[in-house]
Amino acid sequence: MTRGFSIYLDALRFLAALVVFASHMGYDRFTNGSMAWIRTLNLGSDAVVVFFVLSGFVIAFTTFARDRGPAAYAEARIARLYSVIIPALIFTFALDTLGTLTVPGAYQGWWYNGEDRIAQLLQGLTFTTQMWTDNTRVGSNGPFWSVAYEAWYYAGFGVAVFCKGRTRILLLALMALVVGPRVLLLGPCWLLGVGLQQLVARGHAASLSRTTGWLLAIAPWAIYAFALALHMPQRLTWYTYKLLGEQITPNALFGFSDEFVWNFGIAVLMALHFLGVYRLAREADWLGARAETAIRWCAGATFSLYLFHYPILTFLHGLPAYDSAKPLHAALMAAVTLVACFLLAEVSERRLGFWKRLVHGVFERLKPSPPTASGSGSLLSQRERG
Template sequence: MYRPVGNSEMTRGLSLWLDVLRVAATLIVVLSHLAYPRFTGTSYAYLRDWNVGSDAVIVFFVISGLVIAYAADRDGAGSRFVFNRATRLFSVMVPALVLTLAFDAYGYGIDPEAYPVPFYQSHPTGEFLLRGLTFSNEWSTLGRLRLGTNGPLWSLSYEAAYYILFGFAIFTKGLSRVAILIVVIAVAGLNIMLLMPAWLMGVGLWKWVKSGGPANAARWVGWLLVLLGPACYLAGHLLGVPELLVDATAQAFGVSDARWALGFSDEFLWNFLIGIFTAMFVVGIAVLDPKNMPGHRQVRWLAGASFSVYVTHYPALHLLDATVADVVGRDLILLFGSLAIGIVFARYFERPIGQFREWLAGPKMVQRLKGSRATH
């Protein structure tokens, strides 16, 4: 059995600021998608030029690696880890896929022009659900597949692979562990693996926090890193680093556009740097460990719906685009309408995770299996 060592608790300050990052990254993704010209013209083209939505996903990956490593310590056993991760994913993913099918069908029936290729791809329902529920829609050897309009689900395909690899690496041993890891890596493919370093940075962050690293660092170091992480990210964009790196990647693969070869991993070099900048910020927060923040209750509440907003906002945007006429305030209707749909969705599918686990396994089994208060 995996036996965690050291302090397996997360401080209130670090937990709260992880929620801040989660909420901020979710809003950035939504705004980035709203900025597509087919939704809002060229009014917010700078968001598309900077590709901030994809950058925000890497922030999610770092947070995810940290939280999953924390959860593994709290779970302490493979059965608990699998139960908690699976229920967390499927309690949201199953209804999100159903919602995507329903929204796409209804919106397409109203205005097919609001569903252009490649932003919308229609598939047989069985194939759609199979690939969505196995999180294999971006696994290279199985063929990449866009799930209707719900393009953001690409990142869950990546994360699911990381959960599987991490779980087997931590809770199994011997030759069977090596064999399973090789098979999963081979099936998931190169694209998935290229972004895993950012996720592993999160794992490393938790190991450092658990070992007492923040207590051994001076507060001035914390302030320096909190300021330096975002500053490095901003400087990278101002200097055109992402463009330079993606062009170099395309040349290395002998293609005109790296996206054709690597899919959503086309900026993996820049994404690696974003992982470092995010880790710098989180290290700084862990050192400073702020105890209070104005509006912390609201932040916690919004963070409790961030997963739902992420998996529902894009089909919601397409549906609203198809149904809302070109009226004053249309951009705000699309933005707050898609956010509202995600928040309502969270009320019924994300927030009641405890009740869902009890219904699925029974109260006594949940007490034995749950073993972790982590919500990721």
């Protein structure tokens, strides 16, 4: 991966996290309808699809380029997930507890799940909040749903790469039976990122002309904007509803995967966009070291921004002095939330090295101990005596 493309991916994933954040700010209870347009366009959901494509590309790149074995792959993925998930679960439940005690009115709605926290915690830690028809909300942390998707994509990719023959087929089939249709429906979006990485690795992106690179980089955004203007997400969801026989809505059946046709279309557009950008973004000599440092630093808090912001917004909007109709209040709430997320990143994903060492230590302890020389000799003596 070239320096320029790597920087671009970092910038894009941070911007995608900001779009998700802004999308949630668009709820009436936070901004009194002043940002309703972003809810109407449903840009937050589209940004999650961008994450999936980007994730598939990056995971495939790090796996194939570094020639990792299954143990190293599992350690890296587990450390990456739990470095943020465990702090996010602790923080969510702690802030929700404080909030329900001090500003209970802020938690009286669909956006908060106050039932059986032990069950929520276990499901969160095992990525089972979105199995089949289940849709478990982890306290006030709405964005947590996508983690359950991402973790299973990691696991499925690991099985597909490191297992062979019948074992691979059986394990993938078993995983599909466990997770159910919701997670599987968005799987192709993640796999498009993997396919893109393979195209790049084989030199197809580098062989494109500069004109083609510009066309691929720009045209997908124009097509996306045109599709939004034609209300394609709503149209495709309506067609899905008709195909289901009008007995049940796509959301009731598929949860966060209810727009899977539209989501796959976005994934295709993003894969084409990435292909064009890869051709154009060589070494990015035009970008200075300071700008690169700033982009990398912001990108290093992306996962934290994504998983911490919603509980903070929920708590802050319940404070007695907060008035959602006042733009200054909304701006202050947004600023405080962003600062808090960056601070929380310092004790979560920016401590990835600590989590890698911790997970590696666990894996080392789980390894079977090789037979000692004395043990082998003792066994041989017993056989000889027998």
